[in-house]
Amino acid sequence: MASREGGSGPLGFLRSLYDLDTLDTRFTTPSSVPYRAVTAHDKREDDGGDRGATSGNSKRAEAPKWKTPEFYLYYLVFIVVVPYMFWVAYDVSRPTDPRYKKFENRLVKGWIPGRKIDVSDSQYYTFRINLPYMALLLIFHPLLRRVWNAVYPIPQALKNSRATAPEAAEARLRQRASYDSVFAVFFLVVLHGFSAVKILTILAINYRLVTTVPKRYIPVVTWTFNICILFANELSNGYKFREMALYLTGTKAETLGTYTPALVALGQWMDRRGGLIRRWEILFNITVLRLVSYNLDYYWSIDRRSASPVEKKQLDPANLSERDRIATPSQPHDFSFRNYLAYAIYAPLYLTGPIITFNDYISQQRYQPPTISTSRTIKYAIRFALVLLAMELVLHYDYVGAISKSRPDWSSYTPAQLSLLSYFNLHIIWLKLLLPWRFFRLWSLADGVDPPENMLRCVSDNYSTLSFWRGWHRSYYRWLLRYIYIPLGGSSFRTARDATRTVLTYLVVFTFVALWHDIKLNLLIWGWLIVVFFLPEIAATRLFPRRKWEGRPTAYRMLCCVGGVGNVLMMVSANLVGFAVGLDGLESIVRGIFRDYSGLVFLFTACSALFVGIQVMFEIRQTELRRGINLKC
Incomplete structure (x- = not known):
């Protein structure tokens, strides 16, 4: 479960960059175990890849296959197929392609000599042009803290006490939450x-x-209010001041050319001063998740105020496991408006997340x-910078x-070109989401x-x-588990009634x-x-349980791989519909x-390449299992 340092020198440093522990210690530390307990046990040293040899996970791991003839064949396939994939996507992007003129207007001069850059994705383009300013903010925000x-210090008497003393912890909470709440208002206005x-x-x-x-x-009011806010924000286009003024004055929009009431003129003036991001409503969806988290954490805390779980279990509050940080209710006085505002508009995570629960934030x-x-x-x-470069x-x-955004004639592309255009489209979607999430998490880490x-x-x-959903937008997946999936009863397929539920x-x-993403068909x-595509995998795991194939592990692995190919094709189709070309575009691609x-x-x-x-x-x-790590995705 520990980090692999990977030895010394540049190669060792590069290996440590791509260690799971560098990405997030949650991937190498069980959520029920305090992090310091793991580090004290592991010493976080490299043991040549056999770490966790006595763990339950490693006992289930199979012998390595990296140096078998089977995998040497797979390496040969990789050497041929992967460069070919990139070549096909590059070939249809060249100026010599007869369809180049149709999408050239979506390209601008790039920083690589002789190359233009695709700026057709508005989300990534906005992130890209604002990255220098956000980088300054990443530096400025922790320094301002x-x-x-220094202006509002923790009392010296508490500084001299034990750092984990309850009084010192309360002082740290007051100091940090006060700063976060004040900065939140400033941040919103800007x-x-x-x-x-x-x-x-x-x-x-x-x-x-x-x-x-x-x-x-509380639960009914929470869900009703926040779902209504999602719809109202979208349908009212962010509650324009001009529209509100027209309603209050009883003025019709078509009469504004001859007479504009003062209140309507004021509303128009205020609308023009909408800050750096005028369409605040498209960013508010992530805030809705924090409002639900605050409300339901408050609701669940009411019945648990008689005894502190931390004291009952004799836990160290300064070294709680992640599960305990999330599940342990905050104290009654923690649910103040100051803490609520500080959490809901916490600057590093306000725009895109990742999502953190209220209990975890307070802890x-x-x-x-x-x-x-x-x-x-x-x-x-450094990992963020390398992803940005990619x-x-x-x-x-x-x-x-x-x-894909230039209304192409899909029939003019070969099957290979159609497939790889779709495939690389999904990679761009993945990267454009990954970069903001990692940047803002980096800002949060720098802030403590x-x-x-x-x-x-x-x-x-x-x-x-199933595993794809667990690993994609992971913090949202965990939020859904805590606040929707588990309260609705989770999953069970023991009976037909349970399966239907x-x-x-x-x-x-x-x-x-x-x-939540958007109100679109x-x-x-x-x-x-996604739900439909869950069902074949769930059915297959019950029709072909691993225990019945214990004597034929290779045959079982091949069978699972065939199922995996089907899963990949279904996942590609679903994500193309949702985030790329839509249902009509997918239909055209499949027809082609x-x-x-x-x-x-x-x-x-x-499909053969996917199999490999x-x-x-x-x-x-x-x-990973041989190292004692089971990520379940």
């Missing part, structure tokens, strides 16, 4: 201008509701988690995003708060639909997920497709692949 701490008033109003209403309604109504404000380490944070920053290189040489890592594996390192639970969860279809015999030949070849790739994925997970 030091200034705040980002959204006068629209900050709208956000603060929503927060105030939610706080008033949860702290005044009878306890039994980390009292006691800085032992997982925070300067060396690990620096390595994480994205830039892809966008300079493969213009798949610009092609450790949120979950959102992306565990590369999008190309997934063969299971479980499928309905999945549908409820993914309907919420789709509507293609996202609803995406959410329902199957339009003649060559398409079927390519499909067989592609999934075998390598299996072995990567076996390597």
Whole structure:
């Protein structure tokens, strides 16, 4: 479970950069075990890859296959197929391609000599042009906290006491939450201008509701209010001041050319001063998750105030496991408006997350988690820079995003080109989400708060639909588990009735997920497709249980790999519908692949390549098991 230092020198440092422990200690430390307990046991030393040899996970691991003839054949396939994949995407992106003129307007001059860069994705383009300013903010925000701490210091008497003493912890919480709440208001005004008033109003209403309604109504009020806010924000286009003024004055928009009431003119003026990001409503969805977390953590804390679980279990509050940080209710006085505002608008995580629960936030404000380490944070920053470089290189040489957004004639592309355009499109989607999540988590780590890592594996390192969902937007997945999935009863397939209830639970969860992303039909279809694609994998695991194949491990591995190929094809289809080309675009792509015999030949070849790739994925997970790590995704 420990980090692999990988030896000394540049190669050892590079290996440590890509260690799971560098990415997130949650991947190498069980959620029920305090981090310091693990480090004290492991000493975090390298043992040549056999770490955890006595663990339960490693007992289930198979013998390594990396140096077998079977895998030497797979290496040969990789050497041929992977460069070919990149070549196909590059070939259709060249100026010599007859379709180049159709998407050239979505390209701008790049920083690589002689190359243009694809800026067709508005999300990544916005992130890219604002990255220098956000980097300054990453430096400025923690430095300003030091200034705040100097102006409003913790009393000297508490500084001299034991660092984990309850009084010192309370003083640290007050100091940090006060800074976070003040900075939150400043941050909102800079980002959204006068629209900050709208956000603060929503927060105030939610706080008033949860702290005044009878306890039994809190869950219903929480979900009703926050789901209504999601719809209202979208349908009202962010509550424009101009529109509100028109309503209040009874003025019709078509009469404004001849007469504009003062209140309407004021509203127009305020709308023009919407800060750096005028469309605040598209960013508020992530805040809704924090409002729900605050409300339900408050609701669950009411019945647990008679005794402290920390005292009952005799736990060290400065070294709680992650599970205890999340599950242990905050104290009654922690649910103040100051702490609520500090949590809901915590600057490093406000724009995109990752998501952290209210209980976890309060616990980390009292006691800085032992997982925070300067060396690990620096390595994480280097990993972010390398991912950014990878994205830039892809966008300079493969213009798949610009092609898909230019209403292409899919019938003009070969089956190989269609498939790889779709495949690289998904990689760009993965990278454009990964970069903001990692940047803002890096900012949070630099500020002393450790949120979950959102992306565990590369999008190309997934063969299971269920595991893919666990590892993609991981903090959101964990939020859904805590606040929707488990309260609805979780999953069980012991009886037909349990199976039906479980499928309905999945549908409820993914309907919420789709509507939370955006109120669009293609996202609803995406959410329902995910549920449909869960079912074959769940059925297969019950029809072909591992225990019945213990005497034939190779045959079972091959059988699972065939199922994995089917899963990959289904996941690619669902994500193309939800986030790339939509249902009509996918239909055109599939029609293009199957339009003649060559398409079927390519499909067989592609599935064979996927088969090889999934075998390598299996072995990567076996390597992790041999180290005592079971990520379940």
